[in-house]
Amino acid sequence: MTLDQETPWLDRQQQRSWRAYLVGTTLLMDRLDRELREQHHLSMAEYEILVRLSEAAGNRMRMAVLADSVSHSRSRVTHTVSRMEAAGLVARDACLTDGRGVEAVLTEHGHAVLAEAAPTHVAGVRRMLVDLVDEDDFEAVGRVFDTVADALVEGNPAMDIR
Amino acid sequence: MTLDQETPWLDRQQQRSWRAYLVGTTLLMDRLDRELREQHHLSMAEYEILVRLSEAAGNRMRMAVLADSVSHSRSRVTHTVSRMEAAGLVARDACLTDGRGVEAVLTEHGHAVLAEAAPTHVAGVRRMLVDLVDEDDFEAVGRVFDTVADALVEGNPAMDIR
DNA sequence: CAGGGCTAGTTGAAGCTTTGACCATTGCCT
């Protein structure tokens, strides 16, 4: 990669965009998390896991796949799932085809909690983001972070430093 | 605000954009934070505070103003500044005009650390985001999160639930 | 089929953030 003296600064517009993104993301995530906690006793991390499981075949997923799909560390998912298990939202199940594996399974209760939480969460995402902004601009956000995610996803050496 | 049954789901495209944003942001923040920590022993929160102070008149800022400018809670800024103070990056100073107030001041060392960290941090932001995406798309990101931040910034009752 | 190396997942400690209580000071209102 380039040396430091070759790295151009961000121009005025880029700087503005970058800071707006930082501040906006901080406020947005904060609020969505807070709403989920207050109304449904769920963190956003827990909510995302419920969503992923509900979309998975058999409502079950290997821990590692789950971790990758939400882009959280395995350790983090282990802890989060443990808390959710204690709350009866998911269960753990040994994987039949791989003795090392563990699957997280959505319980009845987890399904019910998700069904309750989803509409209000979606409403929040709309109210604070989607319905506020131009549709094309929001698609641009999708393109930008698709690109970022692709570039940063596990094992892309092009993104390593120097 | 609208009732739940009136809230339409996100359409396919919106859903894709929303998830890309979540995943991309998670990966990006993770990496930027890691780079800053490994190369300069700074968290992103600390880095942002250094930047804000370096731009402030007299390199000093009231705690509350600082907190607002990075959109972090006051408590969080208190803790972060305490750690930075222990590391010699900033100093605390009583506010002359308001007996309740405290000002954070950038030290020589803090200035030096920022001068070292900034180029590599900017390089990271470019490498993993700015240089990867279409310029117009990135401006759209700026518009979107400007709007979000405006809507969510302290004391906008329109964004409250129901 | 034994060994080494890899992958899956967990664990506990350390670190950061949030929450809520708390105290001091200030500004407003009468």
Next chain:
DNA sequence: AGGCAATGGTCAAAGCTTCAACTAGCCCTG
């Protein structure tokens, strides 16, 4: 002036995330 609500900042405790081992099972090679 005197009382009282609001503001600024801090702190301790609780919660979540990260980090660095660690266990166990898989797979490849000799």
